[in-house]
Amino acid sequence: MSDITLNPETWVDKYGNYLYNFAMMRVYNSDMAEDLVQDTFYSAFKAKASFMGNSSEKTWLTSILKRKIIDHYRKNARSKEDNLLDNPEHFQTEGILKGHWDDNSLPFDWGVTAEASAVENTELYKVLKNCLAKIPPRMAATFTLKEFEDYSTEEICNELNITPSNLWVMIHRTKVQLRDCIEKNWFKPDQKRYS
């Protein structure tokens, strides 16, 4: 056994906000995030005898939460809540311009550099946070595992039980939807600047 003593009565005050943020940035829903944190504390409490002390209390709780989040993704991946094959409607569907950007979705120059935008209090940061919450759950799962957890293609496909081809399509549609949401919420029509 380890020298680290677990103190369940302090978990909420010490790690509550950390775990809640960790969950929120992965499921984008406050009720769900709270439930996942609650499940994490419950599972950790039940498994406290098996805590080996190889990691800190915080790391141990985080690893349990990560597992809970993956289970949540798997559950959603089996549901038909959002249709993978829905047309994102950002590209023209007929005529000589079929397959090209729709007039209402043409990407434009946002006029900021990556460095300048990556400041926590910029509008982009705030809008991105809100737009992530609007992505359908199955698509959000692929985006989050890839961008937040740095999972490989193989790991994501195994966790969500999808094929690599499905993964590319889901990531593609997530990205198209995300940028469209940001443009619609970040810019006014007269601010559009085409590069």
Add this chain to the structure above:
Amino acid sequence: MNIFKKLWITYLKATYRTCGEATLLMAKEECAKLSDDERGRLKRHMSRCKYCNAYKHQHELIAKNVDVMKHNIEVDKYLYFLTPEQKERLKNGIKLSE
């Protein structure tokens, strides 16, 4: 849509595939190795299409902001905070586990 834009996109479509295909190849490129043919098609499209280049740049900005979000959580700069009611519910949950 003006005539120049129509001609431009018709030219793109005939020679360099569509924007939908190009953006899909960009997503595929992040997950797997593109074939020589796919890489060539994407490269040709990107050399001509300002909209897909803007799209690519937008995602570089998004990726940078995602990195900031990840970093902020690790250094305890939170976006969200548990309300007193949520904390109370979580504490009660732990007590009930005992």
